[in-house]
Structure formats: C-alpha cells, structure tokens
Amino acid sequence: MFTKDGYTTRLYSGQLPSKALTRIDKVDVVSPGLMFVQLAGKLDIHQAIILGTLLCSCPNGPRSEPLVTSKELQTFLDSMNKYYGLPNARTAIKYVNDRACSIMEVFVALFLSLPNHLGGLGLKGGYFNYKVELDPRGSAALGQGVCYIDYCFPDAKIACEYLGDEHKNTVDNDSVRNMALARMGYRVVTVTKSQLYHPEKLDQFLQQLAEMHGTKIRIRSKKYETAHRRICELLPRMSYPIDTIDAINQPQSSNFPSKKIVMSGRAQKPL
Structure with a gap:
C-alpha cells in the first residue's frame, strides 16, 4: 500500500x-x-x-x-x-x-428491520416494493391491475408508504390506493420526510409499527442508541437535494438527538 x-x-x-x-x-x-x-x-x-x-x-x-x-x-x-x-x-x-x-425507502427499512445492536427495531419479513395484485374494485378505481408497496410486511399485512415531495400532487390517487389496500386487509402506515428527521415524530412512527407487529418495545442492547443515532446522522441533508450517494458522504459524528427505545418479545398478532 x-x-x-x-x-x-x-x-x-x-x-x-x-x-x-x-x-x-x-x-x-x-x-x-x-x-x-x-x-x-x-x-x-x-x-x-x-x-x-x-x-x-x-x-x-x-x-x-x-x-x-x-x-x-x-x-x-x-x-x-x-x-x-x-x-x-x-x-x-x-x-x-x-x-x-429511493434512498428514503432505504432508511425506513433501516429503522424498522435492522437488528437492535445496529439501531433498528429488528422487525422481520420486510420487502421493498412488494407487488400486490388488486381486487376488481381496486383495479377499476386505480386503472391498473397491480400496485407496489414501498416497504411491506406481507405476512403481517402491514404496508409502509413513504410520502415524498412528489406525493403532494398525487393525494387523490394515494387515497384511492390506500383504500384499495385496506379493503384487501392491509394496514397502511404513511411516513413523511419530516417524521424521519424529527426524533419525537420518528419515535411515534417506530412505536406504531412495533405495536402493529404485536411487539412491546424493550431494547436491551447497549449498542442500540449509538447505532440508532448513526442511522439518523446518515439521513440525506434536508438542505440539499436527496441523492442516492449522499448518505455515504455524511460525517462520522452528529448532534442529532435520539430517544431511547427498548424492545422485547416477538409475539405476532393473529392475522
């Protein structure tokens, strides 16, 4: 070298x-x-x-x-x-x-599915852009036969949808889509950019997803808080356009505050 x-x-x-x-x-x-x-x-x-x-x-x-x-x-x-x-x-x-x-879908997955020692909730079974074949009513309303869920837990029928800036112009379509998914048994949870960047809002989102999975949050890993803060540090800077490589160029330290979240138990609610 x-x-x-x-x-x-x-x-x-x-x-x-x-x-x-x-x-x-x-x-x-x-x-x-x-x-x-x-x-x-x-x-x-x-x-x-x-x-x-x-x-x-x-x-x-x-x-x-x-x-x-x-x-x-x-x-x-x-x-x-x-x-x-x-x-x-x-x-x-x-x-x-x-x-x-999208890069923001990646961060949703990191917060939800990484193991506790890496700063996530450790929720298993998540898939990016999961393909769902709509029922006839949903297909007729949306004018398409399938839709893709940003981050989905198909076994638990939980659909996480990230609402980026472009969704400001698609409110009607998003509403029809969510209704179609709900009718098929999916519980749809939306998350916005500000929810990922704001500690209290992020905490509320994570708590909701854990509860929907039938899990009590009791993380005992001492590494959780440091690792969770690291994920927050790597979020693309809001003052710049979000670019897929931006997350890799973030500094190694940050003053991003973090709330403690603890998790235990993996009991699933009946589907």
Missing part, C-alpha cells in the same frame, strides 16, 4: 474471481461486486449496508431491474478470499435487501 498526492493505492496480488472486472469500451472496470468490497473497506457498517442496498435498488421504478441482486453480491463475496474490505462487506450483505426505489 502506498499514498501519493492524497490517493491511497492498495496492491492485490491474489487471484480475482472471474466476474471481478467487466469490460466497457475496451477498458476493464471493477464490477459492482468488487466495487462493493473495495468501498466497504472504507465505510462503517451502516454505510456499507446502504451502499449494498443502493447497488441492488431499482431507481427507475419497481418494474425495472436492479444493476445487481443481493444474491449475486453474496455469490461474488463467497468467491473471494482475503481481500481488503471483505469482512465488512460480508457483514453488511446480511442486511441488504433488493428493489428499493
């Missing part, structure tokens, strides 16, 4: 997996999998999870295909050995889910 002009170069003399490089315009560039490993060595665990989730996202909408899937990333990691960044990448991939369509 050597540093020159502010750039650090690491030499790797081992055998790279066959899919480590891809050729574009006659130039070999790193594949998404190798890039994930390389950057994971410079990121903390939360940043690495966010990076992996964004690599497996569908920024062009839920009907589009991701650049790479979490399964493909896992297969690539399994094919590597003793590479800088590999340990952090292997830890992060455990919490990477496919098919997020």
